[in-house]
Amino acid sequence: MKNTAVYPGSFDPPTNGHLDVIARASRLFPRLIVAVTDNQNKTPTHTLEERLLMLRGITKNIPGVSVEIFSGLLVNYLKKKNARVIIRGLRAVSDFEYEFQLALMNRKLSPSIETVFLMPDEKYVYLSSSMVNEVARLGGSVDCFVPPLVRAQVIKKCRHSNP
Numbered sequence: 001m002k003n004t005a006v007y008p009g010s011f012d013p014p015t016n017g018h019l020d021v022i023a024r025a026s027r028l029f030p031r032l033i034v035a036v037t038d039n040q041n042k043t044p045t046h047t048l049e050e051r052l053l054m055l056r057g058i059t060k061n062i063p064g065v066s067v068e069i070f071s072g073l074l075v076n077y078l079k080k081k082n083a084r085v086i087i088r089g090l091r092a093v094s095d096f097e098y099e100f101q102l103a104l105m106n107r108k109l110s111p112s113i114e115t116v117f118l119m120p121d122e123k124y125v126y127l128s129s130s131m132v133n134e135v136a137r138l139g140g141s142v143d144c145f146v147p148p149l150v151r152a153q154v155i156k157k158c159r160h161s162n163p
């Protein structure tokens, strides 16, 4: 299925920047799978289940979008889904080196899979999931960084956690 794209990531938590990329990708591809990594090496703030619920909640009105968990190599997951396109958001030059490495590694592993980079609206270029968690943990407002559903989860999880 040529028209399926996969947007992989940690989404810990999903931000307005992620949602902006999802909306853009969904206008380009009739089917978009938002794929949450279950990478055991990272210790996420929000559980896999919580991230899945947040993503499903905030994307429920976007046509063609589904949310799944994936494990193992991303390119193997794409093959299983008959997908050929990886979507990644590119915010600033600071993202470039890692994204370049990731895209070329994935190309080496599977030459028929292409990575497509989408730029979020410029008002989100400074935004990151880890900063959202930190702002919430330290008592700041995250209202303009995440959708309301995510805000509730972030406050519940971070507000009373130890710095």
Ligand code: PNS
Pocket: 008, 009, 010, 011, 037, 039, 072, 073, 074, 075, 102, 105, 106
């Ligand atoms: O949101 P993130 O943390 O930048 O997402 C990184 C992610 C999940 C896209 C990347 O770590 C990934 O693809 N992990 C799966 C394992 C894999 O295929 N790695 C690439 C080859 S080393």
